[in-house]
Amino acid sequence: xxxxxxxxxxxxxxxxxxxxxxxxxxxxxxxxxxxxxxxxxxxxxxxxxxxxxxxxxxxxxxxxxxxxxxxxxxxxxxxxxxxxxxxxxxxxxxxxxxxxxxxxxxxxxxxxxxxxxxxx
Amino acid sequence: xxxxxxxxxxxxxxxxxxxxxxxxxxxxxxxxxxxxxxxxxxxxxxxxxxxxxxxxxxxxxxxxxxxxxxxxxxxxxxxxxxxxxxxxxxxxxxxxxxxxxxxxxxx
Numbered sequence: 675x676x677x678x679x680x681x682x683x684x685x686x687x688x689x690x691x692x693x694x695x696x697x698x699x700x701x702x703x704x705x706x707x708x709x710x711x712x713x714x715x716x717x718x719x720x721x722x723x724x725x726x727x728x729x730x731x732x733x734x735x736x737x738x739x740x741x742x743x744x745x746x747x748x749x750x751x752x753x754x755x756x757x758x759x760x761x762x763x764x765x766x767x768x769x770x771x772x773x774x775x776x777x778x779x780x781x782x783x784x785x786x787x788x789x790x791x792x793x794x
Numbered sequence: 795x796x797x798x799x800x801x802x803x804x805x806x807x808x809x810x811x812x813x814x815x816x817x818x819x820x821x822x823x824x825x826x827x828x829x830x831x832x833x834x835x836x837x838x839x840x841x842x843x844x845x846x847x848x849x850x851x852x853x854x855x856x857x858x859x860x861x862x863x864x865x866x867x868x869x870x871x872x873x874x875x876x877x878x879x880x881x882x883x884x885x886x887x888x889x890x891x892x893x894x895x896x897x898x899x900x901x
Contacts, residue, residue, distance in 0.1 A: 781828030
């Protein structure tokens with residue numbers, strides 16, 4: 675079964691740091707770009723960051739650029755999001771998602787259940 | 795950055811109705827437009843990619859089309875399980891922006 679399981683969320687004070695993990699199984703993790711998307715309480719979806727299949731290239735939303743780092747360990751089938759200098763507006767459910775094809779062009783076809791980050 | 799303007803933000807419809815949701819891109823995005831469905835407390839689910847390609851397992855009552863920078867999601871005959879929030883997303887260039895969402899409610 676193709677599955678993504680996020681972990682690492684929690685309560686953190688403003689200015690603090692947190693590292694989210696996303697464990698992948700059931701597919702060739704190393705072949706797909708991976709993305710983090712967040713959803714603040716009662717709000718819509720916000721794209722956060724994408725990393726290419728090899729990990730060589732990363733992309734970030736302006737709202738997190740310079741504060742968040744995305745990485746992956748293809749030997750462990752795991753995606754990471756290192757978040758620092760956290761702000762109240764970073765409070766959200768964070769989803770990891772798999773690209774439907776190798777790159778990010780055609781959307782994300784597998785999503786995790788989400789992990790909640792509360793900055794307060 | 796490319797802005798995605800989705801309308802309406804909400805709508806009420808009955809089972810069996812034909813429903814149309816629109817997304818307008820602020821600039822050309824070729825056909826790099828995807829549609830997702832999200833139910834409360836759940837992760838989004840990819841319905842349509844590349845404007846009009848139906849994701850595997852998605853019922854054929856869902857369809858997508860485009861006219862220039864206007865993109866449309868159509869549900870031909872609304873079913874009880876279709877009451878949810880729908881989002882468009884452009885994947886032409888980063889940032890990979892989402893529309894604001896359309897909540898489809900029961901009339």
